[in-house]
Amino acid sequence: MKYDLLRNIIKDTERIIFGEEIDKKYLTDGLNLDYGEADVLVFVENGEEISNIIKFANENLIPITPRGAGTCLTGATIPNKKGIVLDLSKMNNILELDEENFNITVEPGVLLQDVQVYVEERGLFYPPDPGEKASTIGGNISTNAGGMRAVKYGVTRDYVRELEIVTGNGETITVGSKTIKNSSGLDLKDLVVGSEGTLGIITKATLKLIPKPKNTVNILISFEKLEDAIKSVSKIIKLNANPTAIEFMERNIVENSEKYLNLKLPSNIGNAYLILTFDGEEKEIILNYTNAKEAAINSGALDFKVLNENEAIDTWKIRGALASSVMEFNEQLPIDIVVPINKTSEFVEFTNKSGDKHDLQVIYFGHAGDGNTHVSIIRNGMEKVNWKKKSYDLAYELYIKSHELNGLPSGEHGIGLSKKEFFKNVTGEKELRYMKGLKAVFDKNNILNEGKVYC
Structure with missing residues (x-):
């Protein structure tokens, strides 16, 4: 059996598992709905092992599926x-940890939450903050994860300085630089960020840090209608209120999360909410949220509540569990479409009408400050064949609509396997040809995540 030769690379037999002995959790993604098959599962411990395994795979034309914590929602780890x-x-x-140059260098399997805690204990800050804190840094980089703080601080790409990767050809290369500036040749690093494991395997990452903000204040704003809440966002940004996060959600999905966590939102006024975070110096924060209050009230806000510490913790727990509260009791098709900020309200309105048209329950929430809407299409016990068709048809309409609004099929989850068809439908043939051409340079035999994203 050719896979037995892997034992020449991985001496520890406990780190190689064959065929039917592989636990099913390594054959799926974070949704645990669809499963693939694998001949062998290998737990690697260093870049040399990865390089040797990739060279072995090239010699035998064996596909490789990389994975970290397996929290992705698009089938990329299947x-x-x-x-x-x-x-x-x-x-x-x-x-x-290089405190003088504000850098931290980690291996790809380090969890986001561990990096955040480690640097904050030392007075530093890693701003990218996707909802799944138990995701790995390698996975965050591979999908260019965004999260709640993107409106102020940007996304993962903005904090990646240098990467060591093993390409699909088995070569180890370093891309990017630990320096702040880099105008030296093509920036291959930015090709790797967001490539979802199709170009190479990240073995080491140097990330940019900033000083930890001195203070943080959280605000909950209530509205009668979600449309009013979303329309207030542009006004808040125009007034230079500089929020760290602006999240939107509706009462119906909040109630799911409240029951799931046995918690209560600090306000029961209205049917739609914005959660805002401000950080920095105390005087700056007060000025900023005063400006935000003016914009919100002018947009029809019913309540503007500055949260105490416990209220803020509960509010963000409820926000963080919006998707989990649905997944716990129901199958869903998750979508994370991004459109220009001023088109968010139009997209949400279209989503509502499309859900009614297809007789499917749709819930949504998201990052109002950057136009990233998370949509969950709910199965509600529908017969499988009917569910697959109807959810597909609805998703297709939403992706087409986002394209009409100059949006994109993914803001932070990536394309993976489940969005590949939709992505190709709205991406030009020339652009896809260039992507495949770059793939051929990094991975001449197309062994890394074959058949995913653009492959």
């Missing part, structure tokens, strides 16, 4: 071509 599942979760060391 082994759709069998072959090798390459698990990087054991590469979870923080390698270096």
